[in-house]
Amino acid sequence: MTPAARLQAAAEILDAILNSTPAEQALTRWARNSRFAGSKDRAAIRDLVFDALRCKRSFAHLGGAETGRGLILGGLRAQGADPADHFTGTGHAPAPLSEDEASYIPPPMPEAVALDCPDWLVPQFSSSLGTGFEPALQALRQRAPVFLRVHAGRTTREQAATLLARDGIEARAHPLAATALEVHTNPRAIQRSQAYLEGLVELQDAASQAVITALPALTGKTVLDYCAGGGGKALAMAALGAHVTAHDAKRARMSDLPNRAARARDSIAVKERATGLFDLVLTDVPCSGSGSWRRSPAAKWTLTPEALDTLCATQTEILDNARQHMHPAGWLAYVTCSMLEVENQQQITAFLARHPDLELVQDMQWTPLEGGDGFYLALIRTRIG
Template sequence: MTPAARLSAAIDVLADIAARRRPAPDALKDWGLAHRFAGSGDRAAIAGLVYDSLRRKASAAHLMADDAPRAVVLGMLRLARGLDLAAIETLFDGGRFSPAPLTPAERAALEDETLASAPHVAGDFPEWLDASLARVFGEERAEEGRALADRAPLDLRVNTLKASRDKVLASLAHLGAEPTPWSPAGVRIFVAADAKSPPVQSEPAFLKGLIEIQDEGSQLAALLAGAKPGEQVIDLCAGGGGKTLALAAAMENHGQIFATDLDIRRLAPIHARLERAGVRNVQVRTPRKGADVLADLSGRADLVLIDAPCTGIGTWRRNPDAKWRVRPGALAERVTQQATVLDRAVGLVKPGGRIVYVTCSLLAEENADQISGFLARHPGFAVVPPADVAGALGDRAEEFLAASRQSAEGLLMTPRRTGTDGFFVAMLRRE
């Protein structure tokens, strides 16, 4: 496919997403099935155009004074890809499989150098979230939003039960792998805007269980929980098991981790991942209707990790279409779920034990407010100061604290400040 034909395809996919209000991966998959002549490189390039358009949807629509798919793609080429008017006109030439030529209005819009001043436009996030983001970031919310609109690198976690980071870096040198700045087990691969992610799941290092795909922020959240060999740990919202695996490595396969989740479907992948990683200290407690599968663990846990259900705002770099699908009702629902799971953890943790609450959200409603509400309901707990929590990072702790945002309730990582996905981490100790 020519570059112009790829642009036409991206416009069609965006129109499908808008018309049917469906996730971008589903629309891209259906397009690929209907256009089997497109090679893997073509499909990757089209996906890159679609995701970049969704990342910059608000600012692109503002530039073009139009939020139609064609207009958003045009604005994205100017704002995100940095193409000048002449380069864009070459692509939009009206030829076979190419988009129609630019109109005079489109040409004038693309020549306009005026940048949007409204924070939600400059930061490319939904306007209804502006007040919530202003609570956290104030006048910096547009800058934080722009960082969330960049493409994320591919982060991997080295499984230290099987390999060292140096060994993995050597095995992935052909992919340009390098150490992550904060996580001692992190490896990062940068991917160009128009390139497809490397097939790391076909690499020998992955097949042998030496690495897992995991953002550095997620790695740090597990590391900051401070799980130690010999402890009794409950991963209350284990999902696919990413943080469970990281906890097992930190515990050197000693002690016991009980992994569960309210959604049996989310828990399904954990079994194969545990086997591949060589993890031996995890019991998976599969939920059963009408049964408390953790009843025998009451008051026994040194650590209860809550990777809470949330709006996922901190992962917008990887899921740019999600930010345009999230609604106020979803936020309210997540807040209720978070309070419920926090209260559930209380009966599991022993005196002197700790609850570590994690979200991939940047909103105070899901983070600081949840911790404040929990402390009001459960006065027998106290927040462990973020400076103490960061001690798990050793000699990088002080620098990490300077980069992250700290509050009385916990610490916050953001793409702009720490180069990770957005994560909030709070530790609560039972007195």
Template structure:
């Protein structure tokens, strides 16, 4: 496929996902299945165009005066990829599967591409209805935070300290451009290539031998700051595919007891294979037998640390999932807030006197973060939140700089602040 034909394909995929309100991955998969002639490089290039267009959806629509798939692609080519109007015009000829030629209005809009008079939510490339929440969270930095969320994300891996060391793995993966993470002692980072994709890490021998797992450095950091200790009884209450479960086992040096569960048992399926590869021998998976069944009832009041990786809107991961940014709706936020309250109440029943609850979200929205903790403290007045200096007292690094990102009850990471996905952490202590 020519570069121009790839632009046409991206416009076609965007038309499908916008009209049917479906995830970008599904629309891209269907497009690829229907066009067997497209090779792997073509599919990757089209996917990159689609995701980049979604990253800049609001600003492109503002500049072009339309929210059509064509407008989103054209605007992104200037706003994100830095092409000139003349260069775009050379791609849009209408010949051999190329997009139709630019209209005079499109050419003029692309030529004067500017956002200085656009509303803040447009400059930040976030949904208008969510702008008040982001503004409340970040104040004068909110626009820049949104713009950071609209950039491409690097690929991070967590070195499995049960199998290897960061220095050893850094040498092994240096040919792929590996560099040490800025915060987590177990993180290696790979910058995205020109197509927005990282290296094919899951074909590396070190992956098959359990030497690492793909995990954002922010996710690694909040798990480390939850401070699981060797020998403790720890529960990962919303384990999903088990990324944080595996990190907990490594931080506990494979000593103690670690239980992983999730109310959606289907999400736990990948964990079995990952456990076998990781060498983590202290993990027991508990699967609920039915809706409403508490698979950890026998552990009530005994747990040293309950890690709650709560269901949320995922706003902190919009760099990686830009289509989710535009599919989230107020009703979904209300449902997630309800889910968060329920899982926090479950955690409060499991934790022992003097034990801890580590509440984590991959969200930037105060409604899912500090406000969720405030509501829990009102329901469970015996609980108390750790002060920021205690939260950052992990012995495996100097995290004092993170104190500048403290909230009322915890810590907020973000792409702009820490170069990671957006994660929130609050650690609570039970009375006694």
């Protein structure tokens, strides 16, 4: 496919997404109906689609319309490119610019549009992040780095990086976590690499890894991963010597976890119902995902105030339920991939008010400005004295 044909394909996929088709579904459907497209074409089109979703408001502003064509047109203008060079109508290229499109001069861009943020969320981010809110939102407009977690119980970062290099993958140590490697070349080869197939590395965001390294000592401890999902954090804790039980309200989310654990040569008990007491209960709760919108940009535009309220109610319920599984001398760790105070500090303040026998020992916030996704961690234990 020519570069211009890729632009047209991305515009068509974006139209489907704007009409409420989930992004991954729209991309998959297009690929199935476009057997002529090679792997490089599919990868390039995917990048175009996700770049447009990250910057939907500003690209629509520059392109003059919130349509697939408008977003692609705006994206070219954002790069300083002349759209007329690509919108030629030749072959499978987008149709030539209309008179209105060619003469369109974008008006001044409002702050929320320039930050690619829904209007109602700007005050939320501002109050949550203070002076860091604008740089953090700008970071969410960019592609996320690719990170690997090195299995610390089986190899070192240096050894893993050397092994990856043999498969043409350049990866370097990242300061956010002692187990983190940032991939700089050939990321799409990771799952075919020897290091990955032997369970020496696992795809995981660096800030997510930093959450695990900030937990109390895990070696030999019993841990309940109460909202395990795909199991990334359960695997990371098992790699550090914890005896991990994984639980999720929807067991199907954990369907790949046994195979992932087997590849890593770790043992994780997968349970549909959580029972008993544990040295550590980890609650990586459902949230807005605002810290990871670089990876899932469509979620930024589908979140509503009502949906956020529902998420907060779910978080409250999970915290109260998980508290019942804390050993009297144990810990509760509350985690979100959100940067919103209403899901983070406000949740913990309310939780401690409901449970005065517990105390907050430490909380930590990460934002994309540090390289990884945005995360929040609160460490709680039984009040002493």
